[in-house]
Each structure stands twice: as C-alpha cells, then as structure tokens.
Amino acid sequence: MSLVRFRPAVPADRLREDFDREAWPHFREICRSARGLARSRGEAEDLAQEVFLQAWKSFARFERGTNCRAWLYRILWNVHHQKLRKKVPVPLGAEGEARLAETLAAEPPTPTEIKDGEVAAALDAVSPEHRQILLLSDVEEFTYKEIAGILRVPIGTVMSRLSRARAALREKVRGTSAAAGILAGGRAAQGETP
C-alpha cells in the first residue's frame, strides 16, 4: 500500500519571503514569454497571472535549491498546454508531422537575408507547441536537459521536437521570403529538391 506524503506545514510568512526571493525576480521574463505564446496582451496577462498563482499555491512543494526559473517555465508550459488543448486539439497532426519529417532529409537552404518582420510572421505561423519549444531553446537558452525537465519528456523527444520546430520555422521563413521575392538561390546540399 502506498503511503500518502504529508509535508510539514511551513509558516506562511516564511513562505512569502522565499517566494519574493526565488520567484518574483522572474516575473517580467515570464510575462514576456507569455506574450510570445499568447495571441493578445489580455491572453498573455491571464497566462502570466495563472502561472504565478499556481506557483504560489504550490510553492510549499518547490524544492529549495533547485532551479526556480525552470520550475516557473514548467508551470507556464502546463498552463499554456492546457489552454491549447481546449482550443486546438492537434496542432500539426500525425500526417503533417510525417510529411515534415520526410522533408527534413532534403531541406532547401535557409534564406540568407531575412528581415525580422518575416521571422515574426513565420513564428506566428508555426504551431504554438513549436513556438514554445523554440523560445525555450533559442531565446531562454535552456539546455536540452532543462527543457526535458520543463516539458517532462525524454531528452530524445526534446531533440526531435526541436528539430521539427526549427524545420517548420525555416519552412515558414522560406515561404514568407519567397513571397517577398528574396529567396537566395543556390543548390541545396541534398540536391535540387522541390
């Protein structure tokens, strides 16, 4: 029979001091990350507020000495993922994933001249899951191991998801660049792929 783990109560005042020291310094960063994930400022504020409320309610269980920033991002992921599940059941779809995986081996070159506005449009066009893992890796600069902890998936899954996310972003960038007429010429390393 499994035992229920009851932790000793912590005085609320001490918990608030710890929360002020450990969690609040990351508030603005979490807000900005939430803004990168949400479609509107209001949605981002709801997301950031929910993250901090959940963090506070669960803070007695936060293991002191571990990475509070990564812990907050794990909550951000959970809350965001739950919201996504309500709105978008399957962001890419198994068929889409398979199609993308096939194109990975024969990917055309990435455009060399890219404008920030085109990248922003491409980021907006990839699935929310892809956008989130790209932000975790390329912007927040979490290691693969830390991302695995945040998303609670094996490190191999992080690598494959990131690979798909980056390929999806490059595909969107190529699309927007081509639309702008600036796609760089040149032979793809894997041959003249369509």
Next chain:
Amino acid sequence: MTAALNVRDYACGRVRRRLDSYLAGELSVDLSHEILEHLDRCPECRAEVKARENLRAAVRRIAAAMPEPRDGFEAEVRARIARTPPRGTVSVLLLAASVLVAAGVASWLVVGRDGRQSPETTASAPSLQAATADFAVVNHEICALRHTWPETAPPEEVLASGLDPKLERVLREAIPRLPGYVPVTAHECAPAGETVFHIVFRRVGTAGPGGLVSVLSTRPGSKAASGPALAGLVSGGRRGLAVVGTSAPDGRLLLLVSGGNEDETMALGRAVLPALATAFAGS
C-alpha cells in the same frame, strides 16, 4: 564525379542534421570537431550555418522586443497572491485558532455534550456528531469561504499540480461526480488543526461563496476520525451549513459541506463520498 558528389552530399546531410544542436552547444566535442572540419571545406554548409545563426538571432531580437508588462500589472498579481492561501502552510493566527478548535474537536470526540463518555460506548449516532460537523464547517468557513476562488474550473492538470499522486487520483475520481459543479481548488490545508485534503467545488453559474461546496478527507487515524466509524452516510449541520459524512475503509473521515438544505447536501454526498472512499481504499 557523381560518386564524389554523393559522398559530399552524404557528409553535408549528416552535418546539417546536427547543425542546430551544434549552434545550441549541445554536441559532444568530437562531433563539434567533425562539423568544424566539414565547414572548413564546404562553403554551402558554411552559408547554411550563417543563415541559421541569422535566423536564431532574429528570433532572439523579436522575443527581446516583446513589450514589458503594463504598469500596475505586477501589483495586481501581487495583490491577488496576497489574498490566496498557499497549500501546505498555516498562518500563526490560524495555528492558534486551529489548536483551540482541535482541542474542542478532541473533547467532543472523547466526551459527549453532557460530559458522559459517549463515542465508544454508544451505538452509531443517527446524525453526525456535533463535533464532527463543527470540524467540517470550520474547514469550510476558514478555507473555502474566506478566500477568493475562480468562477470556472482551472485546467485539470493545473488543479492537480503539486498534489501527491494518490490525492491526484482521488481528485480525478471526484471531479465528474458532481454534475452542475466545477472544482476550483484542490489542496491540503489545516484550518481546523488537522491536515485535510480539501476540494472546493463551485455550483456552475455562481460567483459568491454561497455556491461553494467543500469535500474534505482527513488522514487515516486522525483525531477527527477517531470516533466510531460512520455507518453509511450520516448528515448533520452547524451554523446554517449542511454536512454529510462517511467513514472510508482505511479509517479516513470523508465530509461534504454545503450551504444547501439537508436533502440537497445528502444528494451531493451520495454522489461523491462513497466513490472517494473506494478510491482511497483502492489506491
């Protein structure tokens, strides 16, 4: 010539599959060296590295340009948190109140209203012991009614975050048992001096405390559960609130408190408490 191209294409493909990990600094020293050597002699892959670096830099610039939170937003969240009780804590004031309540509960359980030794010597009571009802009502009043809870259910995973896996399973068992109610919080607290697992439900369409229902579970062997086991569902009431209780096979006391009348509360208790007793026993 074709064979030479194929060899180079194979090498390029192998390198490009690893370029992102290389740029992220996630490759081993050996693999990084292999890529550097290839880049030295392959202008196309060097161009691809440069393009991907540009793309990463652009993503970082875009993220850095995200607007800062508006003035006052942090203060709003801080105020909201100040009104929110963390799980697993107890304030000094509540601790003092809890000690008094716990002492009262213990005395009710050991000595009856008129001072006679009652719980061990009397047959199961037709209604919930006043002390047990008091215990349930104190939990409901201090935790559920004095704090602000959302009007809609948080995502289930958020609701269960931080819970012990066993309590999480029990929560998932409880959630669908009360049609017309949504769970707004699930946590451990101790407003009456004993740690209880507390799920607060809200009647759909209500915003105030009147629509809140508490489902409480003590630990096995708790003082509140130390009286005779309750046979089936037993109801009672205190201070305008109705309470239904039952004993779980593992010795826990399971209680439901609502502001509805006795019949409504009994119906809610019938819907959820036996299922929770089974869930705890089966975990």
